[in-house]
């Protein structure tokens with residue numbers, strides 16, 4: 001790629017980007033560009049497709065071309081960890097970098113999955129994770145890890161982990177237990193019976209699996225066991241309708257939040273890594289919602 005040509009093609013100049021492979025689907029430019037305009041920042045946010053194995057080289061080129069920061073999406077979050085100069089302690093703990101900030105020529109790597117989860121819970125439920133008994137369904141992938149680590153760092157009273165591949169949940173439980181002696185950490189098996197039996201003793205139920213992305217996906221848990229007092233966080237988001245979990249939870253009278261709110265707060269956190277002060281959240285929200293409707 002001719003980086004100088006790419007950097008010089010845009011007005012306002014390209015100074016922020018999201019990288020992934022594929023990347024055409026990303027709505028981050030529609031979320032961030034109105035916020036840049038609202039703040040009077042002479043910069044544009046673009047999408048750049050970067051193949052696996054080329055993240056470190058791409059980061060150096062972004063820095064050379066005057067970029068301020070980059071968001072990193074599938075499949076580069078893990079490769080990005082080894083491609084930065086300075087790793088934020090939380091990103092190191094989560095084992096992945098999804099936000100790059102270029103400061104004085106140095107590449108700083110951050111992870112917004114955990115902090116975005118906390119902000120989403122606060123906004124959607126008016127609750128703090130430190131006060132909630134949390135169940136993580138899908139405690140085997142990057143998202144489940146972020147939720148479990150962040151919940152333990154918040155010292156939530158109880159953390160229950162379930163994953164299709166049980167060994168991954170067991171390994172994660174060992175790690176998170178060390179972060180918070182106050183938190184009772186349990187692993188349960190990936191069966192309807194085990195999950196259903198656990199639900200009366202939890203407040204916040206998080207879907208961190210990829211189940212629910214496709215309309216053919218089955219139910220994550222039996223609809224009848226969801227109670228009106230439960231707080232349901234589905235990290236999955238579908239532009240073409242609700243996930244089965246969100247639909248079941250609404251029928252049960254439970255409060256819900258989905259992956260779109262998480263995406264919004266992750267965007268705000270990135271913005272705050274790049275520019276001083278609080279991000280213009282409502283401008284980001286409107287941009288994201290408009291992009292999703294298109």
Ligand SMILES: NC(=O)c1ccc[n+]([C@@H]2O[C@H](COP(=O)([O-])OP(=O)(O)OC[C@H]3O[C@@H](n4cnc5c(N)ncnc54)[C@H](OP(=O)(O)O)[C@@H]3O)[C@@H](O)[C@H]2O)c1
Nearest residue numbers: 138139140141142143144164165208209210235259262263
């Ligand atoms: N909205 C946002 O901003 C945001 C941010 C992060 C993630 N997410 C979403 O969160 C989800 C997970 O992301 P990730 O990065 O953690 O993915 P990942 O690393 O690939 O992990 C996938 C997880 O889903 C489980 N899983 C996959 N298929 C399953 C099935 N058929 N039955 C039961 N469990 C299944 C896996 O279990 P095994 O370990 O057994 O394979 C694993 O725990 C994705 O849908 C992603 O889009 C959203």
